[in-house]
Amino acid sequence: MIFGVPQYVDIEDRIAFRLTAKQLGWFGLAGLIMFGFWYFFEFWVFVVASIICITAATSFAFFRPAGLSLAAFIGRGVAFLTSRKILWWDKGVDLDESRVLEKKNKESSTARIQSRVGIQEKRKTVSELEYIAQALDRKSDL
Numbered sequence: 001m002i003f004g005v006p007q008y009v010d011i012e013d014r015i016a017f018r019l020t021a022k023q024l025g026w027f028g029l030a031g032l033i034m035f036g037f038w039y040f041f042e043f044w045v046f047v048v049a050s051i052i053c054i055t056a057a058t059s060f061a062f063f064r065p066a067g068l069s070l071a072a073f074i075g076r077g078v079a080f081l082t083s084r085k086i087l088w089w090d091k092g093v094d095l096d097e098s099r100v101l102e103k104k105n106k107e108s109s110t111a112r113i114q115s116r117v118g119i120q121e122k123r124k125t126v127s128e129l130e131y132i133a134q135a136l137d138r139k140s141d142l
Contacts, residue, residue, distance in 0.1 A: 022069070023061040030057035
């Protein structure tokens with residue numbers, strides 16, 4: 001008999017108490033932090049810190065926004081906020097103002113030089129364009 005083998009299985013092994021290793025790690029870290037608060041601070045500080053630690057550990061262990069773990073989701077958010085924002089799809093955008101000003105000055109000086117020299121844009125008439133199109137269609141020399 002032929003059986004289909006499942007692919008792209010994203011199931012982690014359960015280690016103890018039906019929890020994965022990552023989930024146990026988050027709860028263990030929360031337990032260590034709570035122990036530190038219990039040992040070094042007053043009882044009311046320990047209770048407040050315990051509530052925060054248990055909430056954070058539960059969120060990091062079980063909450064999966066956009067299919068990612070909460071730690072990966074927060075890490076990608078921080079990486080996005082701290083990275084440079086560059087528009088890769090628009091090659092004409094220059095984010096540095098000094099380069100933009102240099103480019104504008106260079107273009108204006110080039111336009112002034114061309115107007116002094118007398119370079120003019122050549123325009124073709126319709127008949128000349130038709131002649132060029134026919135010559136290209138025949139693949140002959142112009």
